[in-house]
Amino acid sequence: MTTEQKEEKKEEFIQFRYPRQVTYHHALGYQSKFANGLKQGRILATKCPVCGRCTIPPRIVCPFHHVRQTEWVDQGQRGRLISAFKINFPMFNSRTGELTNWENPIIAVELEGGARMDGWCAETDPEKLKTGMLLEAVWRPEEERQGRADDILY
Amino acid sequence: MARRVGIVAVAQTKFEERKSTLHTGELMYDVTRDVMGQTGLEFKEGGIDSTVAASYDLLSGPAGAYMFLGYVVGAYQREDERVLEDGSTAVYYGAMQILSDHCDTVLLVAYTKESAVDKNMYEWVGMDQIYQRRVGLDFVSAAGLQAMRYTTKYGITPEQCAKVVVKSRKNAGNNPFAMCCDNLTVDDVLRSAMLCDPIRVQEAKPVPVDGACAIILASEEKAKKITDKPVWITGIGTCYDHHELGWRDLADCDALTTAAQRAYKMAKITNPLKELDLAEVSEQYSYQELLWSEGLGFCSKGEGGKLIDSGKTEMGGELPTNPSGGMLSGIPVCVAGMQRVVECVLQLRGEAGARQVSGAKKAVAHGVDGPAGQLHCVITLEN
């Protein structure tokens, strides 16, 4: 995370900069199974034993029943489009650490297993996207996968 | 206090240097489920009314870290608030929610993974951005300045400070949740490298430490129904001190004295040394146990060194201080204040095992936040 202040010297008002970089070490813990699943080309989700709802990202407990979710279900490779949006301005890219323009729309997909997830869409023209369209996951080559969201290219 | 607030369940994780196989949410889950299991309360009508958490986003990384973990502590469609201070303040606020009649039961959770980021980095950001940060002051150097001033003004010796560490580590040997329970001697402590003059490495709290703890508070009527061993919160007080280190005499902790007086007044305690059976204070550095003891009224100003020499704060003494081993044995920041309350509760319920202070009836727990003890929170309890 970096923080910067603009460097300006006005007549009265002085501002100065504090750029700093902070490295975070996060333990994925239970989510490791999900990340490893992505590396293998599988989309896994946790399932609630009470309501049967599958959630991505995986949750420790079902938010509605507060029951520990220990069952993991493979969600398949296909799903239906729920919604899509395309961003027309540069946004932070967590892989490169810079602002980038995003050509591919971000979509919400409901997978075969019932879980909904975010992803990118190959079709760059949002006008052509319709709710309910059938989509299939296209993965990065296995050696490039890191257990990240963009292991599914689109 | 007109309406009493009872503590009906407590839980804590074992404190470890790095819990790298566990996600932060799993830490929260473990302690939450523990206290819920003890009381049979669930997240629904008639169960837990609200949650008050204590944590820092900057420690966890993303901007809304707690927001995305709230579901673990039952935040879905319910009252859920997060105090951006040490865990003792969450206890303070949770008690307020019950005293205001707004809630009947409150779940309190404090969690921290110090292994996620460099503590000094974010504590540096905790100093005001115009004057103190530019000088490179962070909480460690602030503590160093305070230690230097305090020991110089009142003639506290390095041996007296070192005795605090020896006592803490020895006490930790009786505590299965503690991280460090090595048998240090005064010499061991004084031979360790200098961290920030006059504080030596062995006189500072171990870093990093990961862990979490949870408490369930309930109104008097409900507490009596849930458990036959409720522990009552009899007094609470907080107080802010100056931020700029030069604006106060660092050798004194007036904010703590005021906070303690606020709590003692509610609890009708006039002689803490005699009336209390144990104390759990938040001491990140050895000198702090001595200084906080003065603020809490265990001895007069400047007599902290004499207090530890007298043996009154040892196990078996008149007022055992930190029978759990305290922060010096390894407790993460933010969790510390709430965990002190957890320890007091275990003591007052007679469930403290090998570290039990026999016949404990009244205790005081203390939490602190900010550089050189800027915000103090004092909570008195009795069974």
Place this chain on the structure above:
Amino acid sequence: MAERIAIVGVGQTHHKSKRPDVTTAELCAEAVEDALEDAQMTMKEIDNIVMGSFEVADGYYSPDKWIIPEIGAVGKSGFELQNVGTTGGVVAAASFNIAATGLFDAVLCLAWQKMDEAAGAFGRGGGGANEYWTGQFPMSPITNFARRTYAYMDRSGCTEEHIAMVRVKQDQCAMKNEYAQLRLGLTLEKVMNDVLLAWPIRRLHMCPTTAGAAACIVCPEAKAKKVTNKPVWVEDWLTCHQGGALTMAEDPTSSTLRYACDVVYKRHGITDPKKEIQAWEVYEPASPAELRWIEEVGICEDYTAWKLFEQNKVGIDKEIPFNPSGGVTATNPIGATPVVRLVEAALQVRGDAGEHQIPGNIERALATGYGGQGENVIMLLRKSL
């Protein structure tokens, strides 16, 4: 026994996009002094302070520590809270809880946001995120509302023109509010032709970044009656969060506002909110959100609010006085915004809102705070006990 509590003084800064002339502490001091003056009280009489801001967006860690001395609060009790978007709401709720215990005479509720001091207003993770998953997508409130609005338009028949009508109404209200930041004199054409951020959200639809602060003073009954002859009673409040239960992908319409309102209305026997509540300051981070919130607070049937705008029924002196201050689309100092809503609602109840005062007797007002993926804090104010 709990005390009945009232707001005896309110204050806010004149909100601007940047305030290079003040430090964060000075910004807070402006709001605090404004509130103290409004209540005709001094800092000495305040004995507890609850404060908060979305400190990560400003690049701070525990800012309360260095703000406290600047507002003259050394030696007082208090603490800081944060909950991203609903920060101001939980700060207000905390001040209500503390005042209602009766242990303190006067509680100061303070919230602020500077925003011009940090780049990338949301640090890492686009508006709050699970540090592993959601942070990898370029998501932010803009995209959250793109999803919400898409879902709303799909189900309701609302068009882009209706959303523009909402924005124009908000601006008309803001033009009458000297404290609001954006007072632009908008027309439908200007809004509909504005830069597209993420369809259907245009730049003008979204709230701005604002440097601002707001404060209010809450007292238990006895003290409140001594301090002022126009106390605004806090009838009830409810924090109703979501805690990351569902992401926007999983439920694009997720919101706890309806649930929260139902709980509070039931507690107070409110069955016809449109009649029984006369002023609304409901946190809408984007123009289209206002449509859904009008429905969720119970003013009209689901997916019909856009028709109210078509029929020109929403405005300061119209049938539905929703967000007479111009709302969040005109002013959004993130951490402070729910308190700004509270301040505006209190001014309405007192009849002190100047040019944007809703005509008639305001017996009840509802103020809300919003955050995250549909979390809410609602506060119900009352004129008479």
